[in-house]
Amino acid sequence: MHLLEVNEMSIQFGGLKAVDDITFSVDKGEILGLIGPNGAGKTTIFNLLTSVYTPTSGDILLNGKSIVGNTTWQTVDSGMARTFQNIRLFKNLSALDNVRIGFHGLEHYSLAATLLRLPSYWRDEKALTQKALAILDIFGLKDIAGVQAQNLPYGQQRKLEICRALASNPQLLLLDEPAAGMNPTETQELMSMIRFVKEHFDLAIILIEHDMSLVMNICERLIVLDYGRIIARGLPEEIKQNQAVITAYLGNPLEEEA
Amino acid sequence: MPKKKIRSYLINIAAALLVFSVVYLALQLGWINSYYRSILILICINSIMTISLNLATGLLGELCLGHAGFMAVGAYTAALISLNSGLSPYLSLTLGILTGAVTAGITAFIVGIPALRLRGDYLAIITLAFGQIITILIRSLGFTGGALGLNGIPLLTDFPLTFWMLIVTMYIVYALIRSRQGRAILAIREDDIAAEASGINVTHYKMLAFVISAMLAGVAGALYAHYQGVLTPEKFDYNYSIDFMVMVVFGGMGSITGSILAAVVLTILPQLLYGFSDYRMLLYSILLIALMIFKPSGLLGQKELSQRVFQRLGRQLWGKKAQTVPAETDIPTTVVDEDTYLTEQGSGDSGVGGSSTRGQENLPVSGTPIAEAEGKHQERLGLDTQGDEPLARKQKGRR
Numbered sequence: 001m002h003l004l005e006v007n008e009m010s011i012q013f014g015g016l017k018a019v020d021d022i023t024f025s026v027d028k029g030e031i032l033g034l035i036g037p038n039g040a041g042k043t044t045i046f047n048l049l050t051s052v053y054t055p056t057s058g059d060i061l062l063n064g065k066s067i068v069g070n071t072t073w074q075t076v077d078s079g080m081a082r083t084f085q086n087i088r089l090f091k092n093l094s095a096l097d098n099v100r101i102g103f104h105g106l107e108h109y110s111l112a113a114t115l116l117r118l119p120s121y122w123r124d125e126k127a128l129t130q131k132a133l134a135i136l137d138i139f140g141l142k143d144i145a146g147v148q149a150q151n152l153p154y155g156q157q158r159k160l161e162i163c164r165a166l167a168s169n170p171q172l173l174l175l176d177e178p179a180a181g182m183n184p185t186e187t188q189e190l191m192s193m194i195r196f197v198k199e200h201f202d203l204a205i206i207l208i209e210h211d212m213s214l215v216m217n218i219c220e221r222l223i224v225l226d227y228g229r230i231i232a233r234g235l236p237e238e239i240k241q242n243q244a245v246i247t248a249y250l251g252n253p254l255e256e257e258a
Numbered sequence: 259m260p261k262k263k264i265r266s267y268l269i270n271i272a273a274a275l276l277v278f279s280v281v282y283l284a285l286q287l288g289w290i291n292s293y294y295r296s297i298l299i300l301i302c303i304n305s306i307m308t309i310s311l312n313l314a315t316g317l318l319g320e321l322c323l324g325h326a327g328f329m330a331v332g333a334y335t336a337a338l339i340s341l342n343s344g345l346s347p348y349l350s351l352t353l354g355i356l357t358g359a360v361t362a363g364i365t366a367f368i369v370g371i372p373a374l375r376l377r378g379d380y381l382a383i384i385t386l387a388f389g390q391i392i393t394i395l396i397r398s399l400g401f402t403g404g405a406l407g408l409n410g411i412p413l414l415t416d417f418p419l420t421f422w423m424l425i426v427t428m429y430i431v432y433a434l435i436r437s438r439q440g441r442a443i444l445a446i447r448e449d450d451i452a453a454e455a456s457g458i459n460v461t462h463y464k465m466l467a468f469v470i471s472a473m474l475a476g477v478a479g480a481l482y483a484h485y486q487g488v489l490t491p492e493k494f495d496y497n498y499s500i501d502f503m504v505m506v507v508f509g510g511m512g513s514i515t516g517s518i519l520a521a522v523v524l525t526i527l528p529q530l531l532y533g534f535s536d537y538r539m540l541l542y543s544i545l546l547i548a549l550m551i552f553k554p555s556g557l558l559g560q561k562e563l564s565q566r567v568f569q570r571l572g573r574q575l576w577g578k579k580a581q582t583v584p585a586e587t588d589i590p591t592t593v594v595d596e597d598t599y600l601t602e603q604g605s606g607d608s609g610v611g612g613s614s615t616r617g618q619e620n621l622p623v624s625g626t627p628i629a630e631a632e633g634k635h636q637e638r639l640g641l642d643t644q645g646d647e648p649l650a651r652k653q654k655g656r657r
């Protein structure tokens with residue numbers, strides 16, 4: 001059984017088929033790259049996987065169970081977490097609180113425990129804070145745990161978003177252009193962090209990224225999208241040679257000459 | 259409960275007791291006349307209303323334009339119980355406060371069902387309508403006394419009762435905010451899409467905050483009914499709701515102490531301006547506009563007047579010269595979270611409470627740079643948590 005199975009998934013926005021009959025699967029411990037030109041439908045696929053949108057047709061199975069029709073938070077509970085292409089942090093809250101909010105589904109003390117400050121409140125809060133700091137530490141953000149998210153430099157905001165996603169203890173992590181806006185050094189650093197995170201937390205990752213060196217380096221398999229359809233899939237080396245991909249990215253040289 | 263917490267809770271209780279005893283003594287000795295006594299009670303009731311509205315608006319981020327409606331539900335419920343139950347006065351008052359909270363909560367639940375499931379400002383519109391409907395409903399129902407209202411409600415609300423109800427309200431909202439439920443509520447205010455993507459059931463927590471907010475308004479209403487003795491539907495109209503919204507904005511969205519400060523100022527101010535008769539509302543409005551121009555985030559913004567502020571103030575007064583703040587004063591810092599994080603810092607080596615083995619190799623040890631860095635942040639804002647430690651360390655480092 002695959003961790004994630006997507007079967008003939010499509011979504012239509014008015015007259016536009018943003019995602020068109022897509023089938024793929026992801027296995028435990030794998031990093032799958034999702035690439036394609038602007039507007040190809042990559043982010044829309046993430047929105048479908050996390051139940052932000054409901055597919056017009058097709059099915060999505062996580063651990064063999066269909067998650068179509070779930071709400072987003074239920075999908076998170078069943079083991080999927082994501083980051084956003086345009087960073088969505090809780091801006092006025094501290095980095096630490098951002099991560100602690102990520103733990104939401106794993107903490108269960110009751111409202112009564114909160115209002116009466118019962119022992120379960122103190123116990124859980126303490127354990128949670130330790131865990132959140134440990135995650136921040138992996139990304140070198142422990143020192144800024146108390147800083148408001150909106151005051152962090154861009155690169156750290158991107159990392160913090162990954163920390164928050166990791167806090168929900170996902171089996172599948174969806175990263176939407178995590179290196180966007182980072183300089184080459186930061187990108188390098190991020191790459192090794194992603195690798196480390198994959199091993200350490202034992203997850204599968206789907207990575208959307210425009211930075212080809214990052215993608216080719218880190219992904220075991222690639223899927224290339226164009227106009228909502230899969231135009232190629234395979235190992236990074238194969239994709240580099242693929243004529244359809246080159247055309248999609250560079251345009252058809254013959255057409256342009258004509 | 260961690261030792262530091264016990265201390266801080268004790269200090270807060272002591273502070274509340276101190277304020278209470280001073281005012282109470284002054285009342286008993288007749289230093290405060292009955293006119294000011296009734297203003298004091300009104301301040302407490304308005305504070306409860308403002309804090310409760312702040313929970314819905316400043317902390318959850320939903321605009322509620324009919325908060326006086328929930329107050330009316332609580333007020334009428336409690337008044338009817340007092341007038342009809344035949345129980346002893348204080349028993350019926352207690353019952354009235356509790357039932358008033360519950361009926362207001364149920365009303366909010368019903369109002370919230372259609373509005374809170376949707377994104378956007380639906381709640382503002384629905385609560386606006388609710389505020390209108392409730393006054394019309396009260397006017398047309400028989401048992402609420404119709405347009406004439408209810409008379410002869412026993413005047414049982416005194417200063418001690420309202421004061422301690424205000425303290426309870428503050429406690430509830432603080433306790434709520436510093437918890438997983440409270441963080442969920444703040445997360446929704448910040449970004450509901452990201453909140454849901456973090457596993458938060460957004461509708462559930464919106465409803466939770468909204469219902470608690472309305473329940474507190476119901477309590478304020480019950481107190482108000484037994485303070486005024488008379489209830490008429492007009493009292494709870496749109497303008498009254500807006501008064502509370504003004505207080506929330508004036509004090510600072512999301513600041514509990516700011517809400518109290520605003521309730522104090524904006525309850526007293528109209529009284530002070532009484533002599534200006536015709537110009538009263540004009541002056542009042544000019545003041546509000548001025549505040550919004552010079553401090554758009556309200557008196558306290560999102561910050562709180564807390565023990566730390568006073569500690570720092572004390573330190574400065576005792577000449578221990580808090581070190582000169584470096585130029586980058588706008589260095590960010592956490593507002594909501596100064597406590598748990600810092601107190602947990604030192605105990606990093608005591609294990610991780612049975613959690614998984616996620617990268618805990620480098621758990622913080624007290625005295626690590628982070629404690630220092632945090633100390634700096636805190637210090638700059640005057641929000642020092644760890645007594646003198648970070649300061650001392652910092653000064654040493656500078657020499």
Ligand SMILES: Nc1ncnc2c1ncn2[C@@H]1O[C@H](COP(=O)(O)OP(=O)(O)OP(=O)(O)O)[C@@H](O)[C@H]1O
Nearest residue numbers: 013016018036037038039040041042043044045085
């Ligand atoms: N909610 C929506 N309503 C209508 N059209 C949409 C919606 N969301 C996405 N689209 C359209 O679907 C197409 C795919 O968008 P998507 O954001 O998935 O692209 P992308 O591959 O992530 O591109 P980029 O690399 O620029 O992020 C675009 O044409 C976009 O305009």
Ligand SMILES: [Mg+2]
Nearest residue numbers: 042043044085
């Ligand atoms: Mg995209």
